[in-house]
Amino acid sequence: MKSFIKKSWAEPYKMKMVELLKMTTPQQRKKALAEAGYNTFLLRSEDVYIDLLTDSGTSAMSDQQWAGMMMGDEAYAGSRNFYHLEEVVKDIYGYKYLIPTHQGRGAENILSKILIKKGDIIPGNMYFTTTRLHQELAGGKFEDIIIDEAHDPENEFPFKGNVDLSKLEKLVKKYGSKKIPYVSIATSVNMAGGQPISIKNLKELRAFTKKHGIPIIHDMTRVAENAHFIQQKETGYHDKPIREIVKEICSLTDGATMSAKKDALVNIGGFLAVNDWNVFEEARNLVVVYEGLHTYGGLAGRDMEAMAIGIGESVSDNHIHARVGQVIYLGEKMMEYGVPIVKPIGGHGIFVDAKKFLPHISQDNFPAQTLAAEVYLDSGVRTMERGIVSAGRKANGENYYPKLELVRFTIPRRVYTQAHMDVIAESTARVFEHRHKIKGLKMIYEPKYLRFFQARFEKI
Numbered sequence: 148m149k150s151f152i153k154k155s156w157a158e159p160y161k162m163k164m165v166e167l168l169k170m171t172t173p174q175q176r177k178k179a180l181a182e183a184g185y186n187t188f189l190l191r192s193e194d195v196y197i198d199l200l201t202d203s204g205t206s207a208m209s210d211q212q213w214a215g216m217m218m219g220d221e222a223y224a225g226s227r228n229f230y231h232l233e234e235v236v237k238d239i240y241g242y243k244y245l246i247p248t249h250q251g252r253g254a255e256n257i258l259s260k261i262l263i264k265k266g267d268i269i270p271g272n273m274y275f276t277t278t279r280l281h282q283e284l285a286g287g288k289f290e291d292i293i294i295d296e297a298h299d300p301e302n303e304f305p306f307k308g309n310v311d312l313s314k315l316e317k318l319v320k321k322y323g324s325k326k327i328p329y330v331s332i333a334t335s336v337n338m339a340g341g342q343p344i345s346i347k348n349l350k351e352l353r354a355f356t357k358k359h360g361i362p363i364i365h366d367m368t369r370v371a372e373n374a375h376f377i378q379q380k381e382t383g384y385h386d387k388p389i390r391e392i393v394k395e396i397c398s399l400t401d402g403a404t405m406s407a408k409k410d411a412l413v414n415i416g417g418f419l420a421v422n423d424w425n426v427f428e429e430a431r432n433l434v435v436v437y438e439g440l441h442t443y444g445g446l447a448g449r450d451m452e453a454m455a456i457g458i459g460e461s462v463s464d465n466h467i468h469a470r471v472g473q474v475i476y477l478g479e480k481m482m483e484y485g486v487p488i489v490k491p492i493g494g495h496g497i498f499v500d501a502k503k504f505l506p507h508i509s510q511d512n513f514p515a516q517t518l519a520a521e522v523y524l525d526s527g528v529r530t531m532e533r534g535i536v537s538a539g540r541k542a543n544g545e546n547y548y549p550k551l552e553l554v555r556f557t558i559p560r561r562v563y564t565q566a567h568m569d570v571i572a573e574s575t576a577r578v579f580e581h582r583h584k585i586k587g588l589k590m591i592y593e594p595k596y597l598r599f600f601q602a603r604f605e606k607i
Contacts, residue, residue, distance in 0.1 A: 156472035159465035160561060163210070169193055171527050184603025185520045185588055187529050196527030197567055199556045202495050204250075204408035204415055206560035209460060212412065212453045219449025228451040229442040232418075235455040239390065239462060240367070240397045242420035244427035246434050247444030247451060251368055251406025252277040254419035257433045258364065258404060259285040261426055262328040270318055271331035272310050273297060273338050276537055276597055278331065278366060278404075283542070287328070290318055297339040298550040300489045300500045305380045307342035307491075308335065308373070310352050324359040334396060335369035335376075338533060340553065341474075341493020343376035346384065346392075349399045362423075365400035368409040371461045372494030375471050390462040402426065409495070412457035412560055416450050470494075474558050477568040484576035489553065496557035499575065501534060505582055510535050510552060512587025516604060518554045518578070521585055526574035530556050536590075537599045 171179070171194060183189035187200060198205065220226040233245045248254045255278055263269065265286030271278070272293040279289045292314040297307040310332070319327065330352065336342045356363055374392035377384050384392060397403065402421035407413050419434075421427050431441045438445040446454075460466055471494050478492035487503035501515035508514040515534035522528050534552035541547060556571060578585075592603040 156469050158469050176524050187519050187531055188600050195529045198529050200529045200531050202409055202557045202559050206412045207562050212456045215452040215456045216449040221448045225442055226448040228448040232451045232455040235458050239458055241394050243422045246419040246430045247446055248417045248438050249445035250417040251404055253438050254404035254417050255281040257430050261429045263287040267328050268322050268326050269331055270315050272308055273336050303490045306345040307339055308344035309348040324361055327361050329362040329364045331364055333366040334373035335494045340489035340498040341495045343373040345381050353399045362401040365403035367403040368406040371410045371467050375467045389464050389467050393462050407454045410461045411454050413454045416446050416454045470560055480572035486575050486579050496555050498553040498555050501552045501554055508587040515552045515554045517587050521578045525578050528571050528574055530554050
């Protein structure tokens with residue numbers, strides 16, 4: 148007889164240390180938010196109850212990682228931890244050459260300086276803030292080639308991170324392949340809601356770029372989460388382990404930038420990995436200018452050791468299934484309450500559709516920024532805006548107006564419990580109940596670059 152009892156996922160770890168959280172009152176939160184200029188990035192951590200600002204550098208490290216940190220070789224040159232990290236990157240990801248950096252944007256900076264010339268076009272499957280800025284500072288221009296489904300929060304196509312090859316072909320015809328230094332491909336596309344790209348699409352892209360002599364550079368910060376969705380949703384991959392799928396994804400690209408603060412389960416660190424010796428040689432020179440010697444790249448030996456161990460843990464099937472499972476649990480709870488979210492649920496967080504949540508607030512009055520502030524006021528849960536504020540301005544000073552106006556509820560890895568997910572969903576539902584009373588914000592301070600980090604607002 149077939150059993151109809153649901154089989155739940157569970158965390159593949161147990162806790163041996165806890166960090167106590169501070170509980171705040173509504174009055175305390177109101178004061179803290181006003182002092183922060185209604186920007187959740189400017190809140191003090193001690194005033195936050197559940198912190199979903201980012202999954203970058205906020206994961207809980209394992210006992211093996213902490214033990215590895217005690218084995219840090221803090222030699223200025225030739226640290227044994229570098230060679231361990233280099234070995235792990237070759238083994239698990241397959242790239243030939245490694246340049247460590249302090250975090251992902253350090254790798255983006257070096258790569259952009261090497262590959263991009265003024266007037267170049269860099270196609271990609273949706274922009275990311277720091278990536279696009281480095282491309283622009285190097286004189287290039289980002290062009291979005293992601294499929295149209297990615298811009299529709301309601302569309303449930305399973306691989307909304309896919310590239311639209313017809314869009315890429317138009318760019319090649321318009322500018323010529325020599326004006327395209329590389330195609331920038333993110334796995335688990337952040338700004339689309341953590342949406343994956345399929346192996347099938349990557350193979351088609353690889354064939355197209357080989358034909359035109361264009362490299363593919365991989366933003367691989369959440370590659371293991373992307374592999375999970377391939378395993379679960381793509382024909383022919385259900386029985387393949389995460390580790391094997393990750394290796395195949397990387398094999399279809401020519402190099403990668405990595406913020407190890409996500410998938411690799413560390414609090415700081417990243418790298419640039421490439422297969423081309425000439426790019427590696429130039430990167431090895433530039434890293435000394437911007438980050439540190441090529442065998443430490445701005446990191447302590449203990450950081451590199453924790454990263455090497457974390458990479459191995461990140462491609463464990465048990466780990467990644469529980470990690471994504473917790474995100475899916477939160478998303479399903481929100482949908483039960485009627486909260487509009489990006490579908491299908493992505494790998495690293497829930498993205499609430501602020502345009503549908505607050506349809507009476509125009510994009511110029513920052514609905515996602517407003518909603519992030521309201522959730523914090525309700526419960527002390529810190530989230531972040533991914534909409535017009537994050538999109539920034541064009542070279543001519545005009546605002547970008549992204550189709551997606553989202554609030555990102557980003558889940559740190561191995562940090563919070565299922566009960567925390569219930570608290571988050573209930574808080575969002577309470578705000579949803581009185582959404583019609585919420586008014587927007589106006590920006591009163593805007594920094595020159597990456598304004599979402601430091602901009603300040605006040606209530607209308």
